[in-house]
Amino acid sequence: MAQRKMIVFPTKNELSQAMAEYTANLSAKFIKEKGLFTVVLSGGDLIDWLCKLVQPPYIDSIEWSKWHVFWVDERVCAWEDPDSNYKLAMEGFLSKVPIPDKNIYAIDKHWAADGNAEHCAALYEECLKNLVKEKIIPISKKTGYPEFDLQLLGMGPDGHMASLFPNHPQINEKQKWVTHITDSPKPPPKRITFTLPVINSSLYNLMAICDKAPARSVAEIMKHNNLSLPSAHLSAQVENVWYLDQAAASEL
Numbered sequence: 001m002a003q004r005k006m007i008v009f010p011t012k013n014e015l016s017q018a019m020a021e022y023t024a025n026l027s028a029k030f031i032k033e034k035g036l037f038t039v040v041l042s043g044g045d046l047i048d049w050l051c052k053l054v055q056p057p058y059i060d061s062i063e064w065s066k067w068h069v070f071w072v073d074e075r076v077c078a079w080e081d082p083d084s085n086y087k088l089a090m091e092g093f094l095s096k097v098p099i100p101d102k103n104i105y106a107i108d109k110h111w112a113a114d115g116n117a118e119h120c121a122a123l124y125e126e127c128l129k130n131l132v133k134e135k136i137i138p139i140s141k142k143t144g145y146p147e148f149d150l151q152l153l154g155m156g157p158d159g160h161m162a163s164l165f166p167n168h169p170q171i172n173e174k175q176k177w178v179t180h181i182t183d184s185p186k187p188p189p190k191r192i193t194f195t196l197p198v199i200n201s202s203l204y205n206l207m208a209i210c211d212k213a214p215a216r217s218v219a220e221i222m223k224h225n226n227l228s229l230p231s232a233h234l235s236a237q238v239e240n241v242w243y244l245d246q247a248a249a250s251e252l
């Protein structure tokens, strides 16, 4: 498992620039090595910070047609709902780049609109298993779980990542790849989420955190490794890198 690495940027703009460069470099590396790049997105503010990827030079240099895009967590609601992580990513990022529609793996549209979290989680796990059969996603020889190339993650002020919240049992799930929650402390209550072993099976994990609100949780993790905060459990097979802006690092 990779050691946590932290880089503090003077501004959100510089963090955003560095995240675009990091993503573009990994995209080039994996496409050269195996002809495709699997990227897992989270929701929240992260999508805004991906803005540099849709600008020169990256918009023109990245081989978008080779990308396969997933969500580490999703809210169980209609795709058109303002709460949807799919809608957020489509409007802020994915609609601006030429990734084939078939390579964008969203939550099941019908069951999400219907509000059935448990079934949505099962269907998303089935989708991942089919992609393993199609050799889009390998199974990690080290972990036995699906191995994504890069996950771009965010952390809430309470220390949650994906939809793994403090004092909720989902963090302990080891059998499933995708699980669900129906009482999320952050609205909306129904969500699906990758489980911790799947999150940590990724080759590269980049956790991006900005602003003052999560600063206390950042300090709890960095200074005290407070494992009651789900984000403190983040690891990766190759690199677990945390990008902070000054405000997020202000209590370190």
Ligand SMILES: O=C1O[C@H](COP(=O)(O)O)[C@@H](O)[C@H](O)[C@H]1O
Pocket (backbone or CB within 6 Å): 041, 042, 043, 044, 045, 046, 073, 074, 075, 085, 153, 154, 155, 156, 157, 160, 161, 162, 163, 186
């Ligand atoms: O609810 C969620 O929250 C986290 C953190 O979001 P942020 O708005 O505080 O940046 C996000 O990573 C996750 O994907 C989302 O569903």
